Amino acid sequence: MYSIQKVSDMLGIPGVTLRAWEARHRIVNPLRSAGGHRLYSEEDVATLRSVKRLMEEQGLKIGEIAYQLKQEKQIDRADPYSGGRPLISNASEAARSVRIDTHIAERLYPALVAFNTEEANQAIDLAMSLYGYEKTFHSILAPLLVRIGTDWEAGKIAVAQEHFASQLILQRFMQVFRSLPVDPNMPSAVAFCPPGEHHQLGLLLFSLYLRKRGVDVIYLGPDTPYEGLGQLIEMKDVRAAAISVTDPAHIAPLSEWLDRATSRYPALRVLLGGPGFGPQSADRRQWDRVSYEDGVDWEAWCLAAFAPRQ
Numbered sequence: 001m002y003s004i005q006k007v008s009d010m011l012g013i014p015g016v017t018l019r020a021w022e023a024r025h026r027i028v029n030p031l032r033s034a035g036g037h038r039l040y041s042e043e044d045v046a047t048l049r050s051v052k053r054l055m056e057e058q059g060l061k062i063g064e065i066a067y068q069l070k071q072e073k074q075i076d077r078a079d080p081y082s083g084g085r086p087l088i089s090n091a092s093e094a095a096r097s098v099r100i101d102t103h104i105a106e107r108l109y110p111a112l113v114a115f116n117t118e119e120a121n122q123a124i125d126l127a128m129s130l131y132g133y134e135k136t137f138h139s140i141l142a143p144l145l146v147r148i149g150t151d152w153e154a155g156k157i158a159v160a161q162e163h164f165a166s167q168l169i170l171q172r173f174m175q176v177f178r179s180l181p182v183d184p185n186m187p188s189a190v191a192f193c194p195p196g197e198h199h200q201l202g203l204l205l206f207s208l209y210l211r212k213r214g215v216d217v218i219y220l221g222p223d224t225p226y227e228g229l230g231q232l233i234e235m236k237d238v239r240a241a242a243i244s245v246t247d248p249a250h251i252a253p254l255s256e257w258l259d260r261a262t263s264r265y266p267a268l269r270v271l272l273g274g275p276g277f278g279p280q281s282a283d284r285r286q287w288d289r290v291s292y293e294d295g296v297d298w299e300a301w302c303l304a305a306f307a308p309r310q
């Protein structure tokens with residue numbers, strides 16, 4: 001979270017202007033600290049950055065931009081992914097929203113494969129300001145990473161392009177991840193992929209989901225060795241582990257670790273996800289307090305995993 005002074009310095013927008021945009025146009029609605037000071041999220045900063053650019057580059061007036069943002073946010077709420085009730089049923093408006101989604105992805109992909117950091121970040125900022133971070137990740141960035149991975153595997157792009165694109169997008173994930181406040185009353189969770197597993201996108205999306213609920217997610221990411229995990233669980237009193245596996249070859253060693261972890265840490269709940277655990281998987285076993293992502297409602301699992309201790 002950022003103070004008004006910090007946002008003003010970062011974006012070169014005077015504090016008085018930021019306050020006016022908020023009061024008159026509701027461009028952003030920052031949280032307040034206990035002392036009443038404004039606290040801007042990563043998403044607020046992205047919105048303000050895009051607003052500034054639209055004014056400078058396209059000569060738009062603040063009122064026009066505010067109107068457009070309001071329209072887009074209403075469309076956003078109509079999106080089933082956001083879980084909200086549809087506010088706009090007008091088909092042409094919905095079509096416009098889809099067109100913009102495609103438009104941003106079409107701008108982003110060439111920027112990424114051309115190693116153009118500035119252009120790529122601008123496109124992501126714009127998407128975040130129009131759709132919010134969740135829709136941007138689920139509808140634009142995650143499908144784009146899949147496209148990049150597919151193109152790399154098909155030999156259409158080089159490994160350097162794949163690495164650059166993945167890293168830039170992962171950095172944006174982490175930025176938002178870090179900006180979401182942790183609820184001090186919530187226990188910790190750990191999120192990791194076992195050794196050798198590099199597909200981390202599903203794990204990131206789920207970790208973001210937990211973090212949005214205030215869970216202190218210790219994100220270890222891909223290719224995490226088992227050594228030291230026990231120590232971490234004890235040190236941070238970790239109550240939940242989210243584990244993602246794509247390649248089924250990693251399941252047998254993971255099962256050994258789960259045997260040990262479930263008997264040693266009776267308060268630990270585990271959620272296993274990723275294509276490696278498909279319902280047909282021969283390695284699917286049952287442990288106490290271990291669930292498979294495909295058979296479980298995420299919200300219900302969170303309620304059980306993070307319920308206050310008896």
Ligand code: B12
Nearest residue numbers: 149150197198199200201202203242243244247273274293
């Ligand atoms: C992107 C990608 C990559 C990227 C990964 C980038 C990254 N940082 O994650 C890169 C380019 C690095 C990569 C590398 C490789 N890849 Co690859 N890759 C893909 C690709 C294109 C998309 C995977 C993806 O990210 N999907 C999107 C995510 C969001 O979906 P998801 O993982 O299923 O997650 C969803 C759910 O499963 C769930 N979920 C997932 N985990 C968890 C965890 C929890 C706790 C919960 C609750 C939910 C949850 O949430 C998500 C949302 O619904 C797929 C092909 C495809 N089109 O799917 C191949 C694919 C997965 N890759 C594959 C392979 C073989 C490789 C390589 C070995 C290729 C090689 N020749 O070297 C390497 C090495 C990887 C390794 N050692 O782990 C194979 C896997 C085959 C297999 N069964 O093992 C695939 C299927 C391609 C293929 N057709 O063969 N890859």
